[in-house]
Amino acid sequence: MQFTKLGAFISLFSLISASALTFTLGAQEKSCFYIFTEKPRTSVNFYFAVQSGGSFDVDYAIKNPKGVIIHSDEKQRQGDFMINADEVGEYEFCFANGMSTFAEKVVDFEIKFQDENDIYKAKMPVQPNSQPNTHVEGMQTTIDNIDSQLDNLLKALQYYKTRNNRNQATVRSTESRIYYFSIFEVLLMVGMAFLQITIVQIFFKGSRKQLV
Template sequence: MLFSFVASLLCLFASVWGSALTFTLGAQETSCFYIFTTKPRTSISYYFAVQSGGAFDVDYTIKNPRDEVIVSEDKQRQGDFVFTADLVGEYEFCFANDMSTFAEKVVDFEIKFESEEGMDFKADMPDQPNSKPIAHVESMQSTVDSIDSQLDGLLRTLQYYKTRNNRNQATVKSTESRIYYFSIFEVLLMVGMAALQITIVQLFFKGSRKQLV
């Protein structure tokens, strides 16, 4: 009973809804995602990071329900921003990979926004003669908000280290590939120089024999 009661409180107190995903953005491709707000001045936060591909950068644009551009930035590797959605309606988040001719990008993307249920929960509570239960509920709500904030910070840190790890692995693979091809080029160059020296020596001795005859 206690567990189910706490679980129901966690669900009721959740004032932020979110959606996270990882998608592949092909070369010369644009992908758009949408979020619908039901009340004005909703706080919307979004996070993205390019995990792999090319120079780890994309172009992105955010438009409001009137199709007006709110944010537009080019060649960004990652971002963690918050803006206020003044209008009610559908907001568009678009990512473009137009700068790449063949390299596809893997992008982590997350949107969060305040929900109305969590904001209105306190007003819907029934009146009680004793104020202690309400005080306990408010104390639990404060604790849940604190835990949610700490978990969100931990998630951001894990996403940051995940991005750094992917980029470092890509750098290591690129360096290994360059060393491999440079070694092959060096071996071919040495073989070519040896063959050239042998040819020059053979021509030199052939010329000496003709003079002696």
């Protein structure tokens, strides 16, 4: 698998079954990444989550090697789904932040091949001329279960990471609003006090003129 960011043309990962990346998407910016499938009918798991910025949402679109959009949506905070890469070639994954005029977004995403004959999946070594063994099959089943549980654990960690980052961003935003509101409140109180003093001075000046 190979990724290339549009505009930079830098290879980030090469020949791995799963790749995760965190990047910053500026306001009014669009970033695209690519994977190349070598076999038809490959299932690709696609996960992304907006960690911070604005309303924590982005637009995304996935195109096949012919340039046809096979999956897209707008203003999404996160997504975790599987697409069928039926054709061999380069698939395009694009993120857009066109709805934001000044807020940049931090996005995590991961793309993973789901292949039945995945060479990266943990398996028991096979001895030549060996006969089927119940114990070996049981150990392989245990390995598969551990692999599935680790995958579920990874997804849970990704979920908690996203929630933690968003909660921290919300806290920082709330603190900033309280700070500026407090400054505005102080200025308003000073302005009201100054206005009251001015009105009282005008009142007493008018009273003195009437007495004279």
